Amino acid sequence: KAGVTQTPRYLIKTRGQQVTLSCSPISGHRSVSWYQQTPGQGLQFLFEYFSETQRNKGNFPGRFSGRQFSNSRSEMNVSTLELGDSALYLCASSWAGGPDTQYFGPGTRLTVL
Protein backbone atom coordinates (compact mmCIF):
# COMPACT_ATOMS: atom_id res chain seq x y z
CA LYS A 1 0.00 0.00 0.00
CA ALA A 2 1.46 3.36 -1.00
CA GLY A 3 2.14 5.74 1.86
CA VAL A 4 1.22 9.37 2.26
CA THR A 5 2.88 11.51 -0.37
CA GLN A 6 3.52 15.22 -0.22
CA THR A 7 4.57 17.53 -3.01
CA PRO A 8 6.74 19.38 -3.42
CA ARG A 9 9.34 18.20 -0.94
CA TYR A 10 11.17 21.54 -0.89
CA LEU A 11 10.06 25.08 -1.66
CA ILE A 12 11.74 28.45 -1.51
CA LYS A 13 9.55 31.52 -1.61
CA THR A 14 9.89 35.19 -0.79
CA ARG A 15 7.88 37.26 1.65
CA GLY A 16 4.47 38.27 0.37
CA GLN A 17 4.12 35.36 -2.03
CA GLN A 18 1.64 32.58 -1.64
CA VAL A 19 2.22 28.83 -1.71
CA THR A 20 0.15 25.69 -2.19
CA LEU A 21 1.20 22.35 -0.77
CA SER A 22 -0.34 19.06 -1.75
CA CYS A 23 -0.98 15.84 0.16
CA SER A 24 -2.16 12.50 -1.20
CA PRO A 25 -3.39 10.24 1.61
CA ILE A 26 -3.21 6.48 1.82
CA SER A 27 -5.88 4.91 -0.35
CA GLY A 28 -9.12 4.57 1.60
CA HIS A 29 -8.23 7.16 4.22
CA ARG A 30 -10.76 9.95 4.51
CA SER A 31 -9.12 12.13 7.16
CA VAL A 32 -6.20 14.42 6.39
CA SER A 33 -4.53 16.60 9.02
CA TRP A 34 -1.89 19.26 8.50
CA TYR A 35 0.85 20.21 10.94
CA GLN A 36 3.59 22.81 11.07
CA GLN A 37 6.89 21.77 12.62
CA THR A 38 9.46 24.36 13.64
CA PRO A 39 12.65 23.76 15.64
CA GLY A 40 11.93 23.59 19.36
CA GLN A 41 8.16 23.88 18.89
CA GLY A 42 7.11 20.37 18.09
CA LEU A 43 4.21 19.90 15.74
CA GLN A 44 1.51 22.55 15.69
CA PHE A 45 -1.89 21.42 14.45
CA LEU A 46 -3.21 23.45 11.53
CA PHE A 47 -6.45 21.74 10.52
CA GLU A 48 -8.12 18.45 9.77
CA TYR A 49 -10.34 17.58 6.86
CA PHE A 50 -12.72 14.65 6.74
CA SER A 51 -14.81 13.84 3.69
CA GLU A 52 -14.14 17.28 2.19
CA THR A 53 -15.19 19.16 5.34
CA GLN A 54 -12.93 20.96 7.77
CA ARG A 55 -13.58 19.18 11.05
CA ASN A 56 -10.96 20.75 13.33
CA LYS A 57 -8.86 23.88 13.19
CA GLY A 58 -5.82 24.98 15.15
CA ASN A 59 -4.78 28.48 16.19
CA PHE A 60 -3.31 29.77 12.99
CA PRO A 61 -4.17 33.02 11.18
CA GLY A 62 -6.55 33.06 8.26
CA ARG A 63 -3.59 33.19 5.86
CA PHE A 64 -3.47 29.45 6.33
CA SER A 65 -6.25 27.62 4.55
CA GLY A 66 -6.91 24.21 3.17
CA ARG A 67 -9.30 22.07 1.28
CA GLN A 68 -9.97 18.45 0.54
CA PHE A 69 -11.15 16.96 -2.70
CA SER A 70 -13.57 14.12 -3.31
CA ASN A 71 -10.66 11.69 -3.74
CA SER A 72 -9.43 12.73 -0.24
CA ARG A 73 -6.38 14.51 -1.61
CA SER A 74 -5.79 17.73 0.27
CA GLU A 75 -4.11 21.03 -0.38
CA MET A 76 -2.89 23.64 2.02
CA ASN A 77 -2.45 27.26 1.02
CA VAL A 78 -0.51 29.98 2.75
CA SER A 79 -1.01 33.50 1.47
CA THR A 80 1.14 36.57 2.07
CA LEU A 81 4.08 34.54 3.31
CA GLU A 82 6.09 35.76 6.29
CA LEU A 83 9.60 34.79 7.36
CA GLY A 84 8.12 32.95 10.35
CA ASP A 85 6.24 30.61 8.04
CA SER A 86 9.51 28.83 7.26
CA ALA A 87 8.93 25.33 8.58
CA LEU A 88 8.37 21.69 7.77
CA TYR A 89 4.73 21.13 6.86
CA LEU A 90 3.51 17.62 7.55
CA CYS A 91 0.37 15.96 6.41
CA ALA A 92 -1.10 12.89 8.08
CA SER A 93 -3.91 10.65 6.93
CA SER A 94 -6.12 8.19 8.72
CA TRP A 95 -9.27 6.25 8.02
CA ALA A 96 -11.42 8.05 10.55
CA GLY A 97 -9.17 10.55 12.29
CA GLY A 98 -8.20 8.59 15.40
CA PRO A 99 -5.06 9.89 17.11
CA ASP A 100 -3.10 6.66 16.98
CA THR A 101 -3.88 5.77 13.42
CA GLN A 102 -2.33 8.76 11.71
CA TYR A 103 0.20 8.04 9.00
CA PHE A 104 2.50 10.90 8.15
CA GLY A 105 4.04 11.94 4.88
CA PRO A 106 7.70 13.04 4.68
CA GLY A 107 6.73 16.71 4.74
CA THR A 108 7.34 19.79 2.62
CA ARG A 109 10.21 22.00 3.72
CA LEU A 110 9.20 25.61 3.08
CA THR A 111 11.81 28.35 3.27
CA VAL A 112 10.65 31.96 3.12
CA LEU A 113 13.33 34.52 2.25
Next chain:
Amino acid sequence: DQQVKQNSPSLSVQEGRISILNCDYTNSMFDYFLWYKKYPAEGPTFLISISSIKDKNEDGRFTVFLNKSAKHLSLHIVPSQPGDSAVYFCAASAGSNYQLIWGAGTKLIIKP
Protein backbone atom coordinates in the same frame (compact mmCIF):
# COMPACT_ATOMS: atom_id res chain seq x y z
CA ASP B 1 1.47 28.10 26.72
CA GLN B 2 2.97 24.68 26.08
CA GLN B 3 0.55 22.07 27.33
CA VAL B 4 2.90 19.19 26.53
CA LYS B 5 6.55 19.59 27.47
CA GLN B 6 9.58 17.51 26.70
CA ASN B 7 12.26 19.22 28.70
CA SER B 8 15.23 17.29 27.37
CA PRO B 9 16.08 18.32 23.80
CA SER B 10 18.50 15.40 23.54
CA LEU B 11 19.53 12.23 25.30
CA SER B 12 22.54 9.99 24.75
CA VAL B 13 22.42 6.32 25.84
CA GLN B 14 24.78 3.38 25.47
CA GLU B 15 23.60 0.56 23.22
CA GLY B 16 22.00 -2.20 25.28
CA ARG B 17 21.10 0.08 28.18
CA ILE B 18 17.69 1.52 29.04
CA SER B 19 16.54 4.77 27.41
CA ILE B 20 14.01 6.82 29.37
CA LEU B 21 12.27 9.70 27.66
CA ASN B 22 10.09 12.01 29.70
CA CYS B 23 7.06 14.13 28.99
CA ASP B 24 5.03 16.45 31.23
CA TYR B 25 1.62 17.89 30.57
CA THR B 26 -0.49 20.60 32.15
CA ASN B 27 -4.01 19.94 30.86
CA SER B 28 -5.89 17.57 33.18
CA MET B 29 -8.44 16.96 30.40
CA PHE B 30 -5.93 14.97 28.38
CA ASP B 31 -6.99 11.34 28.42
CA TYR B 32 -4.96 9.76 25.65
CA PHE B 33 -1.22 9.93 25.18
CA LEU B 34 0.98 8.81 22.34
CA TRP B 35 4.62 8.52 21.43
CA TYR B 36 5.81 9.01 17.88
CA LYS B 37 9.26 8.43 16.48
CA LYS B 38 10.77 10.47 13.66
CA TYR B 39 13.80 9.77 11.49
CA PRO B 40 15.37 12.57 9.43
CA ALA B 41 13.61 13.25 6.13
CA GLU B 42 10.65 11.09 7.15
CA GLY B 43 7.34 11.84 8.81
CA PRO B 44 6.68 10.72 12.40
CA THR B 45 5.53 7.14 12.89
CA PHE B 46 3.26 5.98 15.69
CA LEU B 47 5.08 4.00 18.37
CA ILE B 48 2.88 3.36 21.39
CA SER B 49 -0.07 4.89 23.20
CA ILE B 50 -1.73 4.82 26.59
CA SER B 51 -5.19 5.71 27.80
CA SER B 52 -5.64 7.57 31.07
CA ILE B 53 -7.44 4.57 32.56
CA LYS B 54 -4.12 2.71 32.54
CA ASP B 55 -0.78 3.45 34.12
CA LYS B 56 1.34 1.22 31.92
CA ASN B 57 1.34 -0.12 28.39
CA GLU B 58 3.93 -2.43 26.93
CA ASP B 59 4.83 -3.33 23.36
CA GLY B 60 7.98 -5.36 22.95
CA ARG B 61 10.97 -3.27 23.97
CA PHE B 62 8.80 -0.19 24.48
CA THR B 63 6.87 0.60 27.65
CA VAL B 64 4.98 3.77 28.42
CA PHE B 65 4.22 4.74 32.01
CA LEU B 66 1.59 7.29 32.99
CA ASN B 67 1.51 9.08 36.34
CA LYS B 68 -1.71 11.08 36.31
CA SER B 69 -1.21 12.73 39.67
CA ALA B 70 2.15 14.10 38.53
CA LYS B 71 0.89 14.74 34.98
CA HIS B 72 3.92 12.89 33.72
CA LEU B 73 4.55 10.11 31.28
CA SER B 74 7.69 8.33 30.26
CA LEU B 75 8.79 6.02 27.50
CA HIS B 76 11.22 3.24 28.36
CA ILE B 77 13.18 1.45 25.66
CA VAL B 78 14.93 -1.73 26.79
CA PRO B 79 17.41 -2.67 25.47
CA SER B 80 18.32 0.36 23.36
CA GLN B 81 19.46 -0.39 19.83
CA PRO B 82 21.23 1.77 17.23
CA GLY B 83 18.04 1.92 15.14
CA ASP B 84 16.32 3.65 18.03
CA SER B 85 18.32 6.80 17.34
CA ALA B 86 15.62 9.26 16.30
CA VAL B 87 13.55 12.16 17.57
CA TYR B 88 10.75 11.06 19.89
CA PHE B 89 7.60 13.13 20.24
CA CYS B 90 5.07 12.89 23.00
CA ALA B 91 1.50 13.91 22.10
CA ALA B 92 -1.81 14.11 23.94
CA SER B 93 -5.48 14.44 23.12
CA ALA B 94 -8.61 15.21 25.11
CA GLY B 95 -11.93 13.44 24.71
CA SER B 96 -13.35 12.80 21.31
CA ASN B 97 -11.47 15.76 19.84
CA TYR B 98 -8.70 14.02 18.03
CA GLN B 99 -6.57 17.12 17.74
CA LEU B 100 -3.16 16.16 19.07
CA ILE B 101 -1.07 18.51 21.19
CA TRP B 102 2.61 17.75 20.68
CA GLY B 103 5.76 18.19 22.69
CA ALA B 104 8.88 19.68 21.11
CA GLY B 105 10.60 16.32 20.83
CA THR B 106 13.68 14.65 22.34
CA LYS B 107 16.54 13.53 20.12
CA LEU B 108 17.73 10.12 21.28
CA ILE B 109 21.26 9.09 20.33
CA ILE B 110 22.28 5.49 20.91
CA LYS B 111 26.04 5.13 21.23
CA PRO B 112 27.71 1.87 20.13
